[in-house]
Structure formats: C-alpha cells, structure tokens
Amino acid sequence: MKLSRIPQQVIPLTIIFALAIVALVAARQMLVPESFGKYGHYRADAVEEVASHDISYAGIQVCNDCHDDIVEVKQESYHRGLSCEVCHGPANNHAEAPDEYTPGAPRGRGYCPLCHGYNPSRPVGFPQILPKMHNPGKACMTCHNPHAPTLPHAPEECSACHREIASTKMVSHHTTVDCRTCHTVPKDHWSDPRAVHAEKPTDRSTCGQCHATGADSPKIIPRIDIETHGGRYLCWDCHYPHHPEATL
Ligand code: HEC
Ligand code: HEC
C-alpha cells in the first residue's frame, strides 16, 4: 500500500497515540509508588504509616481498670450504648498517665442537645428536648446524671413522650377522647416504654363503642353501621384515629 493512500489525518493521530503511550509508561515509572502491588492493589507502605500514628482512643475496656464503678453504673443505664470517649474525647494518654493528663468533661449546656435537641427525623420516642425551653440557665447535670440518665420523675402525661400525636389529636374531632379509651397502657410503660408496650386496638369494636348505630354514647357522635361501613377493612385503614376526617 502506498503511503499516499493512507488518509492524511492518520499520521498526526499515530504520533499523538505514540506520545500518549510514551507519557503513560513514563508516568507509571515515575509516579506509581515503589511499594505499590507488593501485597495487593495498594501501597504496601501505607500499612506501616497508618500503624505508626499515635493511638488516641483507649476504648471502654481500659477505663474499666480504674473507673469500674462508673463503667458498671453506665452499663445498666440508658447510656449503655455510649462509649466513655464519646463524651470525654480521646483519653489514651490519660489512661497511660492519669496524673499527667486529665480528660475534659462536657459540662456546658450545648453538649447534650447534640443528641437530645429536638429533631423530627429522630426515631419515635427518642428522648428529646427543646434546649431553650427545657429548664434554661441550669447545667443538665444539676438534674441528670450523665452516667445514669433517668428521668427525675416519670412524666404523667402521654404527651410528655408522644408530643406529636397528642397535639394532632388536640385539634381533631377526637380531642375529647382520652388516649386510654383506645390504648391499654401498663403502668411500666412509663418507666420502661421499650420493654413494656402499650396495646393498640386490633378490631372494629374499639371504635364501635361510640360510633356503632346502637352504641350507648352521646348523641352528637356520628353513627355508622359497624357491620357494613367500610367493608372488610379496619377503621384506621381509612380514618387516622388521632385525627379522623369523614370528608375524605
Ligand atoms: C490507670 C488508671 C486510670 C485509667 C485506665 C483511666 N483513668 Fe480516668 N482517672 C484516673 C484518676 C486517678 C483520675 C483522677 C485524676 C484527678 O483527679 O486529677 C481520673 C479522672 C478521670 C476523669 C475526671 C476528669 C474531671 O474533670 O474530673 C475522667 C473524665 C476520666 N478519668 C475518664 C477516663 C476515661 C474515659 C478512661 C478510659 C479511656 C479513663 N479515665 C481511664 C485514673 C484512670
Ligand atoms: C453522656 C456523656 C458521658 C458519658 C458517656 C460518660 N461520661 Fe463521664 N462525665 C460526663 C460529664 C458531663 C461529667 C461531668 C459531671 C459533673 O460535672 O457533674 C462526667 C464526669 C466524669 C468523671 C468525673 C468524676 C465524676 O464522677 O463526676 C469521671 C471519672 C468520668 N466521667 C468517667 C467516665 C467513664 C469511665 C465513662 C465510661 C464508663 C464515662 N465517664 C462516660 C459525661 C459522660
């Protein structure tokens, strides 16, 4: 094949490709660290580098050597899931030389609300407060032991923990219907709500006690035929029990 038959643009393209390959090979020689690939697809020296960093966290096991009283108390408390160093910061140097280094303690009012400040995205029932409204001006530790936080007295009202449901119901047609009309709530639900559950209605009869045609309830309460109304569904498949609406 004659050279003149090859399309004009191929020659510069070939040169560019050749240069690119040369550049790549050179870059690989110069830029890839020496220890790359020794053990696998990473830089072997990185292992030693990371291992050479100073250790700053000691872990809760170590605290137990000298503060076993606090570890024990915390282990039984609502804060059992929190490591000491979550609040006290890295404390390895303290654990090795307690006389030389003392870890700080977060005594300011700004700290605990990082976890307990109101935030609607937190799980249902997670203990939350509005720091500006909740006993302002006093350190949290005046009333709560950080190693064993319990409520100074269990709140009487369901709304203390179920604020959103309570305020929804407050402005609904069910404002006068007490929570306990529909929920059976064992006493210990107050002190240990996650272990002792409140019961939810399971069938239509809960609603029927007021809304069934023949029910013995005040006349202003609207009636439906409890057998047929809504077909085979549960009442709360269509009506939100904490804010029922008939005009769907
Ligand atoms: C070798 C024993 C020892 C170990 C291990 C140890 N501590 Fe201490 N810690 C002490 C002593 C002793 C004090 C009291 C020092 C003082 O009063 O100055 C103390 C005091 C403290 C204080 C009090 C600081 C203050 O402001 O009053 C905190 C907080 C603390 N330790 C946290 C920890 C944590 C967290 C760990 C685990 C990572 C830990 N300690 C491990 C011996 C130890
Ligand atoms: C929720 C945060 C939090 C956690 C978790 C926590 N602490 Fe504390 N700790 C504090 C606060 C706040 C203080 C200061 C208390 C005060 O000034 O009344 C404190 C005080 C201390 C003190 C000083 C003496 C005392 O009893 O007041 C020691 C020692 C201590 N903590 C060790 C520990 C150890 C060990 C752990 C893990 C078992 C731990 N802390 C877990 C927040 C925490």
Ligand code: HEC
């Ligand atoms: C890293 C997050 C975190 C920090 C920081 C924290 N807590 Fe907690 N706290 C929790 C968790 C988790 C629970 C357990 C909640 C549960 O049972 O669902 C809890 C529970 C509580 C409770 C509820 C106890 C009850 O009876 O319902 C109180 C009160 C409390 N903490 C106070 C404090 C105080 C005071 C501080 C600051 C010293 C603090 N917390 C810092 C995570 C945190």
Ligand code: HEC
């Ligand atoms: C004057 C005492 C006092 C102070 C100070 C205080 N609390 Fe409370 N806290 C209480 C009482 C009492 C309750 C029980 C609920 C109620 O009656 O409001 C409570 C309840 C809580 C709850 C549980 C709320 C729920 O809905 O489950 C959390 C979390 C809490 N406090 C965190 C804090 C934090 C964080 C601080 C500091 C910013 C703080 N408290 C300061 C007395 C106090």
Ligand code: HEC
């Ligand atoms: C001390 C706080 C607290 C108080 C007071 C409280 N609850 Fe609860 N409740 C909770 C928590 C936390 C949960 C979530 C439990 C879980 O998810 O395991 C819950 C769950 C529930 C549930 C759902 C159960 C389920 O199976 O889904 C109902 C219903 C309920 N509570 C009703 C009530 C009623 C009614 C009252 C008042 C008579 C009340 N609670 C008072 C904290 C409380």
Ligand code: HEC
């Ligand atoms: C008219 C009956 C009725 C009343 C009054 C009522 N509930 Fe309910 N509640 C229900 C029913 C029914 C469910 C189940 C809903 C479902 O499974 O979809 C429920 C569910 C719940 C749940 C589980 C979470 C959720 O939103 O589904 C909680 C928590 C709860 N109720 C708390 C309360 C509290 C607190 C009050 C009082 C402020 C209250 N309820 C009043 C009927 C009622």
Ligand code: HEC
């Ligand atoms: C203790 C009695 C009682 C019970 C139990 C009860 N309700 Fe009601 N309900 C009422 C009252 C009172 C009204 C408001 C009547 C009025 O003033 O219009 C009402 C109103 C209603 C309305 C009409 C709302 C509107 O837009 O007019 C619906 C729907 C409703 N309830 C559904 C339910 C469901 C579903 C249940 C069971 C989860 C239930 N109710 C249980 C007392 C009750």
Ligand code: HEC
């Ligand atoms: C399939 C959905 C559905 C189910 C299930 C259902 N409802 Fe209804 N309900 C409606 C609709 C839609 C309306 C409004 C139109 C009407 O009056 O029929 C209504 C209206 C009502 C009214 C108001 C009647 C009036 O005259 O103002 C009450 C009270 C009521 N329902 C209670 C209940 C009760 C109690 C149950 C359980 C036995 C239940 N509903 C089940 C859809 C349903």
